[in-house]
Amino acid sequence: MENTTIGIIPNMEPMDLILGIITAIGVFFGPWFASRYLEKWKIIREHFDDIKKKIVEPWESELDKNYEFRFIISVDLKPRIGYVEKYPGVRGHFLFLLEEVERIFKKEEGLFKCARETHSNTKGIIHTWGEFGEKLKGYEHECALFFDEIGKDVCRRAQLPLLNKVDDNRYIKVIFIEHLYNKLIPEIAGVKSRYCDIQLMARKNPNGSYELYYKESDLKERLYAKGTEEDIEKCKTIFKEMPEEKSYREKAEGIIELANKIDTEKKNIKWELKRIIDSKGTLKGKCDYLK
Secondary structure: OOOOOOOOOOOOOHHHHHHHHHHHHHHHHHHHHHHHHHHHHHHHHHHHHHHHHHHHHHHHHHOOOOOOOOOOEEEOOOOOOOOOOOOOOEEEHHHHHHHHHHHHHHHOHHHHHHHHHOOHHHHHHHHHHHHHHHHHHHHHHHHHHHHHHHHHHHHHHHOOOEOOOOOOOOEEOHHHHHHHHHHHHHHHHOOOOHHHHOOOEEEEOOOOOEEEEEEOOOOOEEEEEEEOHHHHHHHHHHHHHHHHOHHHHHHHHHHHHHHHHHHHHHHHHHHHHHHHHHOOOOOOOOOHHHO
């Protein structure tokens, strides 16, 4: 009796049969698998583009903005010199940068959480930004303490109090100390600032008191101090001589050194954000958006 091959297809070897089945699966299911892969890749790509467009790009753009001079601070007129710890009214322009970036993160809270906790493409730079923010706050605190020191010294030298009531006859306004600080730091740093060219003026009022003031480019007057003629002369001397004193120049140089380090870190972060924006790679890590 002759041997016969029992199978679905007569006279076909088992290996040939297996290859045939695989080929058939490939023919019928290959396009389906390819379609699914392309669909998934498109979803991942769109999600990455969404993170770039709504978080990374505006974040990177914010780092491009010029927050006036990086050493300059603005002052809320409510604080009193000597109360920096209790009332953090002294605010540097760097802190405005942190606030603006934080607004971007909060606006896209869900997407930001995903970028921060899941995707390795963005987790690292967000962590770095958090560390940068803490360094920035430390720098701003150093600026505030320096400002506080200048304010106390100005009041001591001039023997004038800060303005407490509008009808006070002898006082110095906080804006005098703010402009003195903002003259000292950029001047030493070699940065051109409008505060470096302030021309002080004095006048006598009908009641016999004197005022120290200056005019801005729009000719709007800014009152600095009020008192006797001697008081005003002391203030003018302080504004001129304090930025030249060695002790203050050394402290200002320390502030400038800190600011330059901060600025270098900011540039490195910007470079990394630009690299992410230009990246053509895929998004790493699975999140709720990709399920």
